[in-house]
Amino acid sequence: MSYLELSNVKKSFGTTIAVDDFNLSIAQGEFVSFLGPSGCGKTTTLRMVAGFELPTSGQISLQDKNLTYLPPNKRNVGMVFQSYALFPNMTVADNIGYGLKVTGKPKKETNARIKEMLGLIHMEEQHNKFPSQLSGGQQQRVALARALAIRPQVLLLDEPLSALDAKIRLELRLEIRRIQQQLGITTIYVTHDQEEALSLSDRIVVMSKGKMEQVGTPAQIYTSPETEFVANFVGQINLLPVKVVSPTQGKVKVGEQILQAGKFGHLNGNPIRLAVRPEELNHGFIEGANNLSGKVEAISYLGSIVRIRLDVEGNPISMDVFNERKLTIPSVGDDYQVTFPVEACWII
Amino acid sequence: MKTKRINFWAFFWVVLAFLYFFLPMYGTLDFSLRMKKGVLSLLAYQKVLADPQFLASFRYSAIMGVITVIFSILLFVPTVYWIHLKMRQLRPLVEIITILPFIIPVIVYVFGLIRTFSGPPFQLTLTPFKTDILMVAGYIVLAMPYMFRAIDVGMQTIDVRTLTEAAQSLGANWAQILFNVIFPNLRTAILSGALISFALVIGELILGDFLARPALGPYMVEVGRDMAYQPAALAIMSYALTWICLGLITLFSRSNNNQRQILGR
Amino acid sequence: MPSNNSQPIPVKQFQPKSQFTNWIGILPFFVFIFVFLIFPSLNLFSGAFKDQQGNFTLANMKFLSNPYVLKSYATSLQVSIITSLVGGIFGFFVAYAIVMGNTPRWMRSILTTFSGLAANFGGVPLAFAFIATLGRTGFITAILKNICYANAAGVQVCPFNPYDNGFNLYSLTGLVLTYIYFQFPLMILTITPALEGLKKEWREASENLGASSFQYWTRVALPILLPSILGSTMLLFGSAFGAFATAQALTGGSIDLVTILIGQQIRGDVLNNPNEGYALALGMVVVMAFMIVGYTILQKRTTRWLKL
Ligand SMILES: Nc1ncnc2c1ncn2[C@@H]1O[C@H](COP(=O)(O)OP(=O)(O)O)[C@@H](O)[C@H]1O
Numbered sequence: 001m002s003y004l005e006l007s008n009v010k011k012s013f014g015t016t017i018a019v020d021d022f023n024l025s026i027a028q029g030e031f032v033s034f035l036g037p038s039g040c041g042k043t044t045t046l047r048m049v050a051g052f053e054l055p056t057s058g059q060i061s062l063q064d065k066n067l068t069y070l071p072p073n074k075r076n077v078g079m080v081f082q083s084y085a086l087f088p089n090m091t092v093a094d095n096i097g098y099g100l101k102v103t104g105k106p107k108k109e110t111n112a113r114i115k116e117m118l119g120l121i122h123m124e125e126q127h128n129k130f131p132s133q134l135s136g137g138q139q140q141r142v143a144l145a146r147a148l149a150i151r152p153q154v155l156l157l158d159e160p161l162s163a164l165d166a167k168i169r170l171e172l173r174l175e176i177r178r179i180q181q182q183l184g185i186t187t188i189y190v191t192h193d194q195e196e197a198l199s200l201s202d203r204i205v206v207m208s209k210g211k212m213e214q215v216g217t218p219a220q221i222y223t224s225p226e227t228e229f230v231a232n233f234v235g236q237i238n239l240l241p242v243k244v245v246s247p248t249q250g251k252v253k254v255g256e257q258i259l260q261a262g263k264f265g266h267l268n269g270n271p272i273r274l275a276v277r278p279e280e281l282n283h284g285f286i287e288g289a290n291n292l293s294g295k296v297e298a299i300s301y302l303g304s305i306v307r308i309r310l311d312v313e314g315n316p317i318s319m320d321v322f323n324e325r326k327l328t329i330p331s332v333g334d335d336y337q338v339t340f341p342v343e344a345c346w347i348i
Numbered sequence: 349m350k351t352k353r354i355n356f357w358a359f360f361w362v363v364l365a366f367l368y369f370f371l372p373m374y375g376t377l378d379f380s381l382r383m384k385k386g387v388l389s390l391l392a393y394q395k396v397l398a399d400p401q402f403l404a405s406f407r408y409s410a411i412m413g414v415i416t417v418i419f420s421i422l423l424f425v426p427t428v429y430w431i432h433l434k435m436r437q438l439r440p441l442v443e444i445i446t447i448l449p450f451i452i453p454v455i456v457y458v459f460g461l462i463r464t465f466s467g468p469p470f471q472l473t474l475t476p477f478k479t480d481i482l483m484v485a486g487y488i489v490l491a492m493p494y495m496f497r498a499i500d501v502g503m504q505t506i507d508v509r510t511l512t513e514a515a516q517s518l519g520a521n522w523a524q525i526l527f528n529v530i531f532p533n534l535r536t537a538i539l540s541g542a543l544i545s546f547a548l549v550i551g552e553l554i555l556g557d558f559l560a561r562p563a564l565g566p567y568m569v570e571v572g573r574d575m576a577y578q579p580a581a582l583a584i585m586s587y588a589l590t591w592i593c594l595g596l597i598t599l600f601s602r603s604n605n606n607q608r609q610i611l612g613r
Numbered sequence: 614m615p616s617n618n619s620q621p622i623p624v625k626q627f628q629p630k631s632q633f634t635n636w637i638g639i640l641p642f643f644v645f646i647f648v649f650l651i652f653p654s655l656n657l658f659s660g661a662f663k664d665q666q667g668n669f670t671l672a673n674m675k676f677l678s679n680p681y682v683l684k685s686y687a688t689s690l691q692v693s694i695i696t697s698l699v700g701g702i703f704g705f706f707v708a709y710a711i712v713m714g715n716t717p718r719w720m721r722s723i724l725t726t727f728s729g730l731a732a733n734f735g736g737v738p739l740a741f742a743f744i745a746t747l748g749r750t751g752f753i754t755a756i757l758k759n760i761c762y763a764n765a766a767g768v769q770v771c772p773f774n775p776y777d778n779g780f781n782l783y784s785l786t787g788l789v790l791t792y793i794y795f796q797f798p799l800m801i802l803t804i805t806p807a808l809e810g811l812k813k814e815w816r817e818a819s820e821n822l823g824a825s826s827f828q829y830w831t832r833v834a835l836p837i838l839l840p841s842i843l844g845s846t847m848l849l850f851g852s853a854f855g856a857f858a859t860a861q862a863l864t865g866g867s868i869d870l871v872t873i874l875i876g877q878q879i880r881g882d883v884l885n886n887p888n889e890g891y892a893l894a895l896g897m898v899v900v901m902a903f904m905i906v907g908y909t910i911l912q913k914r915t916t917r918w919l920k921l
């Protein structure tokens with residue numbers, strides 16, 4: 001069942017441990033993202049799969065074949081780099097055909113594959129251009145085609161969109177997903193952009209400081225983050241410092257306002273915080289739900305949503321509402337009442 | 349295993365390069381210290397430094413070097429400044445002109461210079477003074493690729509237009525702009541150009557030789573013909589001089605961008 | 614000293630009004646260049662086609678086909694091509710080792726610094742250094758001479774004495790060895806930036822696509838480097854072809870390079886027709902021009918992907 005398997009993979013550079021205790025098994029055709037802040041070890045992990053770095057310990061296997069010490073040019077794993085890394089001295093077609101030529105594939109097959117790949121990325125017309133004549137988005141598409149041309153068993157993408165403009169990024173993101181599904185290719189996608197990870201992936205691995213924080217589907221990662229790091233890194237979150245009122249019932253208070261946590265573990269009296277996403281908050285008062293009152297501190301328009309910042313007993317809290325025509329926006333300084341369901345909050 | 353092999357070859361080439369650099373240098377140093385039989389001594393250096401002809405020729409070349417540097421600066425700084433400010437379209441042409449001395453072999457150039465100006469109507473080789481004018485002109489041309497490039501690079505790093513407009517708005521005239529604003533901001537660039545030009549003039553053989561002026565180059569050739577140990581001492585001294593010039597350039601340009609300079613021969 | 618002139622100077626008067634006034638600023642440069650560079654060079658051209666009375670002639674060109682002259686050109690070309698190829702290849706490998714070889718840092722910085730020094734160290738002192746090192750009584754010669762042992766018959770043999778084995782510093786071989794002293798550092802200085810411009814990702818992408826290290830070099834790295842390599846080799850060729858001082862001081866003019874011949878011509882030693890000297894000099898310019906045209910064509914071809 002498991003197609004690509006990383007077990008107990010560890011990598012250290014001198015004294016810095018870049019990746020530690022990494023365990024992951026990826027199914028065939030799955031799209032997995034590594035998400036985390038810069039320097040957390042995403043690239044290093046990816047490069048170990050590609051063979052550019054040797055793990056300090058642990059094992060990587062593909063279809064039960066041990067890959068760990070195989071040289072990169074024997075792995076049949078396609079890689080797309082952040083900087084495109086197209087060969088500047090070759091045309092688009094030559095770039096795409098490079099992997100087939102160097103491995104001595106027949107000319108006819110190579111040409112057919114080049115044509116197929118050009119069709120896949122919708123760039124038939126540009127086959128004779130040099131990389132310097134292409135836009136960033138086009139270059140990255142060629143890089144994708146080049147990596148796919150060798151029919152790799154796994155496709156690796158290292159922040160492929162981060163050098164591009166916002167608009168192209170969105171366009172290409174959809175295209176990557178389309179191509180991935182069309183070919184059914186097993187893919188690992190490295191990014192520090194949560195939106196990319198959430199929208200593209202079958203599963204997300206959230207990483208921090210060389211360690212896996214949480215593995216799960218986008219929905220799991222977003223709605224039930226297991227650690228404070230994940231909660232903070234993926235999406236917006238309010239973290240209210242609270243005092244425990246009743247450890248068994250999960251009742252807590254901010255100032256004198258009592259709240260009920262939806263999920264809570266064993267409360268041992270340590271300082272704790274209640275987590276709730278801004279979009280779960282609404283204006284008003286609902287009996288049986290959690291209710292808070294505070295003062296409006298700031299209002300910011302973020303396009304389709306409006307973020308209202310409140311001060312509740314000295315703690316900042318954000319509330320996101322859709323920027324609908326019927327929306328009535330309070331003024332700064334107003335007293336304001338918000339409510340959120342019990343299930344939407346949990347103790348961290 | 350593969351990376352090990354690359355390292356071995358890298359090591360091999362680096363060691364070979366080290367040997368090529370240092371064996372002649374060390375050999376020369378060793379040789380220059382052996383004038384007195386059986387002991388190491390500075391006798392060869394003392395002999396060189398005590399030779400009035402050496403002192404005279406060194407002085408002559410140094411003076412020529414300083415004059416060349418001064419006139420080069422006065423000629424090239426305003427030119428490059430003007431090109432950057434007003435005549436950007438001329439830059440490619442001027443760039444080609446300034447590398448001509450790299451393309452035309454020095455001896456060919458000097459041949460043309462002498463044949464052109466020694467005869468009538470110019471007759472610039474009749475008196476030492478007139479010959480020296482020709483020498484300086486020749487030196488300026490030979491040093492031009494370095495001087496121009498140094499100033500050009502320096503000029504690119506400062507915003508000439510803004511500086512000029514700022515100075516103008518404060519009421520400065522052209523001379524004040526050049527001397528009080530542009531020159532000080534180009535200190536590093538001018539200095540490295542000057543040092544390279546100076547080193548070039550000091551080591552130059554062809555002009556001094558064929559115009560029969562008492563420069564250091566011809567003196568060295570003469571010493572090389574007649575003596576055994578003094579040439580080695582002279583070679584070490586030139587190493588040191590080149591070293592000092594390059595060292596000063598690195599020192600001055602460290603704060604700015606590190607430009608590698610190439611000097612000709 | 615700030616001027617105490619209280620009257621504000623109108624800014625406007627410093628804005629030259631026409632293209633013509635713009636030209637005045639660079640007039641000194643062009644006058645100087647015309648008088649001391651262009652004019653003498655043009656004079657060289659016309660002189661090559663004149664006889665001593667100043668009439669047009671092609672006789673000087675015939676002088677160029679004189680076997681003695683042809684041989685000097687051949688020798689000059691030979692020395693320049695050998696030293697720029699050997700020095701170039703050697704310098705390339707050293708630069709490669711510096712940039713990508715994981716050699717110790719201090720070694721790299723010493724090498725780069727000394728490349729700057731050695732590339733600038735030419736002329737007469739270089740000849741002296743080689744004489745002191747590899748001359749008949751030079752440092753290395755002395756060491757090699759003293760490696761002796763007794764053979765089976767009990768006779769002392771010194772198998773490494775270079776001067777007993779056909780080596781002579783004051784020959785073409787010696788000249789080549791000496792020129793390489795400035796040639797390979799020149800290559801290091803000019804090719805290092807190009808090598809540093811090779812992106813690590815290109816190598817990785819190539820490997821990732823299944824290529825060997827050899828395939829990476831022949832299909833990716835060298836084609837990308839080719840324009841720079843050509844340019845550097847060109848520079849090396851020019852610096853050897855035009856070199857005069859080192860050869861003069863090393864061999865005392867006993868090797869007939871074109872530059873040495875022109876030198877003798879200027880002194881009036883050998884030929885009595887100065888216009889033949891013009892032809893000799895013009896020939897050198899023509900060789901350089903040929904090299905540059907060839908270089909430009911190759912450059913155009915190898916940088917097709919750069920310019921478009
Ligand atoms: N070649 C290397 N040598 C030393 N340290 C490295 C090297 N590559 C990465 N690191 C370190 O490993 C850590 C993880 O890096 P990386 O995998 O590039 O992070 P990410 O891709 O998540 O931004 C960082 O602290 C980085 O400094």
Ligand SMILES: [Mg+2]
Pocket residue numbers: 039042043044
């Ligand atoms: Mg990274």
